[in-house]
Structures are given as structure tokens and as C-alpha cells.
Amino acid sequence: MNNNLYKYILGIADNSLILGQRLGELCGHGPSLETDIACTNISLDLFGQVRSYYQYAAKITGNGKSEDDIAMLRKEREYVNVLLVEQPNTDFAYTIGRQFLFDVYHLLFLNELQKSNDLMLSAIAVKSIKEVSYHQRFSSDWVKRLGDGTAESHQKMQDAIDGLWTYTDELFHQTDADKIIVSEGIGVDVTNLKETYYSKVSELLQEATLKTPESKWFQKGGKEGIHTEHLGYLLSDLQYMQRTYPNMEW
């Protein structure tokens, strides 16, 4: 088994799984019927992508593990998603801010991943790009509306961006496994995406009449399995059915 490739795939898939679960929490609880459906649609897009990644990862393990085992039965420290995606739905501005800050990265990342010399990862990227392009359009439009909306929506959107900013730098960190997979022409060198990311984000924030935070102090740890206090609660929701009724199926 190619352990580095396995870890690399989890690094991509866990981001989408955890963000998808966060968005799924809004099902039936969105601020309006329309945004409720939009957020859960995005959640389902992400879960669809996640299945392809985990199926591939399961195949690589070669030990009979299924996609569900990987998605549902790991412990908190074994999840390697970035801290950004596990942050809670504090309010709608946070939900949108988190989505926007991830979508810009996600689209840049997939655009590079489609050039991977691993045909499976390349194919998943090609398929996902259309979905994620829409996600970015949706979240960007909302950042603009809230930023350039009323004084209250402006303040809430700025608070969300300020609060989430500290989790953005981690998107461009590399684990040891990442570096090896990049050197093999399979993975994406995320350090190359950083400059474009921040310039795209700043440009949109400016359009939304929001300030780009100046703070240079960033959180990290997710990619090594060290998470914020929020992930455990999310996982207990996510894993409840599989842990209570092992091997249950729909």
C-alpha cells in the first residue's frame, strides 16, 4: 500500500467531508428556504466528491476497508482536514465566510489537481470543478451582498472574515506525505497557490467594501490531526449511526 498517497487523499477528502457535514447541519435550519436548499445542495456536492476520494483510498489500503469505514470510523486525531472547515455555523455570515475562504482555495486546488499524473485524482478533479465553480460563485455573491448591504450585515460579514482569517494560512501548509506525493507529480504544490489565493480573496473583499485582515498570526494543526474543540462534537454527530448500529446500511 502507498501510505503517502493514502494520506494525501484523506487530506483532500476530509476537508470536503467535514465542510459538507457543517453545511448539512443547516438542513431545515437555514435562514430562508432558498439559502437552506442552496447550502444543503453544496453539502451534497461535497459528499459526492468525498465518496470518490474515499473509494479510491479504500482500494489503496487493500485490506478490505470500505469508504464508510474511512469516513465514519476514524478517531478525531486521524482526521486531517484543515481547521477552517470545522469551524461552526456561528451565524450566516460565518457560514458564508467559511465557504468563501474555502471555495477560492478549493477551485485553485482542483484546477491544478486535474493535471495530476494520477488518472483517478485527475478525473475526480475534472468532475468536481463545475460544482465548485458554482460554490464559489454562490459564496462570493453572498459575501458581496452582506458586505455591501446594511450596516449590520456589513459588520457581521467583517466579523466573520476577521474571525476566520487565522485559519487561512494552513491551507498552504504541506505535510511530509504531501511533499513526497507532489514530488511524484501526483499532488498539487499548494505553496504555489498562496499568492493567487490572497490576491483573489482581497480583491473580492474590496469589492464587498470589506477590509482584508492584516493579522499575520495563523492557526495550524488540522493537517497533523490536531483540531479545534469543535471537531469532536461534529464527529459525534457524523459517526453516531455507524457507532451505534455498526455496519448499518440504508
Add this chain to the structure above:
Amino acid sequence: MSKNWPLWEVFVRSKNGLEHRHFGSLHAADAEMALENARDVYTRRNEGVSIWVVESKNITASNPENNGEMFEPAQDKIYRHPTFYDLPDEVKHM
């Protein structure tokens, strides 16, 4: 939130070649959001290839109270239907 948003009517073209049909209505703050909401609410099961949205207030509707003068005079004018011609058998799909 959506209480303050205007209402929009959504028209979806199911397939190229077919006309846009009224699918329903939804709330949105502006036209761009109305399009995105319509995409998410009405086309998530592959129902369409094109969407029109129009703010409901821009639609001028007939008043049901006037249905008598508006529509009833047409009821007894069956000669307005082209049903009084003998069609040759070769003409199909009429």
C-alpha cells in the same frame, strides 16, 4: 430575512426547443440571487437548461372578477377552432 425580499416568478426551459414554463416563485434580494435560488430550488434534479426570473410585481395579471367579459364570450364561438375542414388523409399531426 426573506420577509423583506421581493417575490420572483421562475420560468424554466426543460429542453432546448421547448418553451420556458412557469415553475413557481421564490424570494430573493436581487435578480442575480433570484437566478441562483431558482437554480438551487427548481433545477437540482436536472429539470432545466435555461432559467428566466422576473420580479412578480412586473407581471400584469387579469382580474378574476372580470372573467365574465374576458373569457366567456369565446365559449360559444366554436367556429374559431379550425375544425370545419375535411382534411386529406395524407395530412398528419393536425
